[in-house]
Amino acid sequence: MANQNWHQILTKKIEDRSARVGVVGLGYVGLPLAVEFAKAGFHVTGIDLVQSKVDQINSGVSYIQDITTEEMAPLMKSGHLRATTDFAAVKELDTINICVPTPLRKTKDPDMSFIVDSCREIAANSHPGMLVILESTTYPGTTDELVLPMLTKGGLTAGEDLFLCFSPERVDPGNPNFQTFNIPKVVGGITAACTSLGATFYSQALKTVIPVSSTSVAEMVKLLENTFRMINIGLVNELAIMCDRMGINVWEVIDAAASKPFGFMPFYPGPGLGGHCIPIDPFYLSWKTKQAGIEARFIELAGYINGQMPHFVVDKVQNALNDHSKPLRGSHVHISGVAYKRNIDDVRESPALDIIHLLGQRGAKLTYSDPHVPSIRIEHGEPMKAVDLMTAVETADCVVIVTDHSGQPYQELVEKAKLVVDTRNALKGISSPKIVRL
Numbered sequence: 070m071a072n073q074n075w076h077q078i079l080t081k082k083i084e085d086r087s088a089r090v091g092v093v094g095l096g097y098v099g100l101p102l103a104v105e106f107a108k109a110g111f112h113v114t115g116i117d118l119v120q121s122k123v124d125q126i127n128s129g130v131s132y133i134q135d136i137t138t139e140e141m142a143p144l145m146k147s148g149h150l151r152a153t154t155d156f157a158a159v160k161e162l163d164t165i166n167i168c169v170p171t172p173l174r175k176t177k178d179p180d181m182s183f184i185v186d187s188c189r190e191i192a193a194n195s196h197p198g199m200l201v202i203l204e205s206t207t208y209p210g211t212t213d214e215l216v217l218p219m220l221t222k223g224g225l226t227a228g229e230d231l232f233l234c235f236s237p238e239r240v241d242p243g244n245p246n247f248q249t250f251n252i253p254k255v256v257g258g259i260t261a262a263c264t265s266l267g268a269t270f271y272s273q274a275l276k277t278v279i280p281v282s283s284t285s286v287a288e289m290v291k292l293l294e295n296t297f298r299m300i301n302i303g304l305v306n307e308l309a310i311m312c313d314r315m316g317i318n319v320w321e322v323i324d325a326a327a328s329k330p331f332g333f334m335p336f337y338p339g340p341g342l343g344g345h346c347i348p349i350d351p352f353y354l355s356w357k358t359k360q361a362g363i364e365a366r367f368i369e370l371a372g373y374i375n376g377q378m379p380h381f382v383v384d385k386v387q388n389a390l391n392d393h394s395k396p397l398r399g400s401h402v403h404i405s406g407v408a409y410k411r412n413i414d415d416v417r418e419s420p421a422l423d424i425i426h427l428l429g430q431r432g433a434k435l436t437y438s439d440p441h442v443p444s445i446r447i448e449h450g451e452p453m454k455a456v457d458l459m460t461a462v463e464t465a466d467c468v469v470i471v472t473d474h475s476g477q478p479y480q481e482l483v484e485k486a487k488l489v490v491d492t493r494n495a496l497k498g499i500s501s502p503k504i505v506r507l
């Protein structure tokens with residue numbers, strides 16, 4: 070086509086909803102995003118490598134807790150949402166959101182393979198007049214240094230016939246108050262034209278859009294948000310260790326500090342840092358700053374402290390049993406709750422897995438219960454199946470509350486247990502000589 074004003078053309082197609090929207094990666098970020106744009110009236114094509122996910126979506130079944138099958142069914146019926154494993158679909162798409170995983174390797178350096186593979190496929194099927202937005206959490210500079218060259222090597226020009234942005238995903242699975250539609254959406258482009266098109270795009274389906282001046286700003290926003298949490302959790306974990314040595318109730322300290330109506334935000338100590346965001350994302354930043362010769366010391370220190378918490382808990386269990394003249398070796402220790410945080414079923418990076426592994430290394434006989442997690446596999450260990458909590462409490466020498474799921478019979482647990490180590494203040498308000506608190 071002659072020198073088209075693609076910005077104008079795409080803006081019009083986005084505003085009249087005729088733009089064909091694509092989402093690469095149909096997980097807890099991509100599927101809700103695809104559903105929001107389908108609900109806004111766009112025809113959306115989801116692209117995922119896993120055939121079973123594609124089949125479930127095309128049969129109107131949701132596998133994501135925040136999306137109901139009832140919500141998806143009409144979108145399938147009306148043809149506003151479909152899924153495929155074939156990247157050739159990109160040829161027909163006007164916009165593409167990349168929502169693929171960005172895991173860290175064991176060596177704490179970023180695994181960019183999912184982003185690279187997706188960009189390779191998109192580049193192979195690209196055409197003039199595309200808006201591409203990377204949403205996967207990554208180090209500042211990824212969009213400019215890695216994605217842009219891959220998408221322009223075929224001759225497209227950013228800001229003219231290719232519009233490239235970064236927009237951090239802020240999905241909080243299971244959050245009853247904030248879902249994709251009403252979580253403010255930050256977006257920054259390679260050029261001002263890219264940013265404005267990205268902002269126009271999100272404004273069609275999401276409640277609030279926050280344009281920023283570049284992709285690096287948008288990438289850094291996400292890392293600040295999650296590094297802020299990780300470091301503050303590290304701070305209160307260190308405070309918990311200090312209070313333990315000084316015989317001060319750290320939970321009472323934090324609750325009283327939280328009475329300050331300004332300039333304070335409570336975080337709580339725990340058995341360690343789990344999940345696929347908070348323990349991971351800050352290391353994207355520290356990896357990148359290291360390349361620039363800057364040591365991200367806060368991140369490294371907080372990572373160390375948070376990583377020590379499982380060991381701190383295991384020592385606490387051993388000392389508590391010792392105070393009851395019981396060696397850890399040979400004692401039955403029951404773990405109550407293994408998900409990485411309350412009321413979810415996700416065990417990724419869960420400190421419970423480390424605690425079970427460490428207790429096993431010291432000879433404890435282990436069982437666990439978790440209403441949301443029927444079975445787990447400990448690294449290099451046999452799979453474990455959940456047992457009934459109160460049955461285990463009857464025989465365990467020590468019960469360790471690692472995840473404080475709601476609706477658990479904590480009062481009865483204390484009455485029947487011989488000894489309880491509470492790492493989450495789940496027994497707040499219950500006093501008993503049997504309770505040892507973090």
Ligand code: SAJ
Binds near residue numbers: 335345409411
């Ligand atoms: N944790 C503590 N003490 C705290 C808070 C959390 O030990 O005071 C632990 C949790 O038990 C868990 C880990 O830290 O093991 C992470 O907990 P999280 O509450 O940060 O939950 P995540 O990992 O699900 O974080 C997500 C993030 N959302 C996105 O990245 C889009 C985070 O930015 C949200 O703030 C968080 O959800 C949330 O608030 O629920």
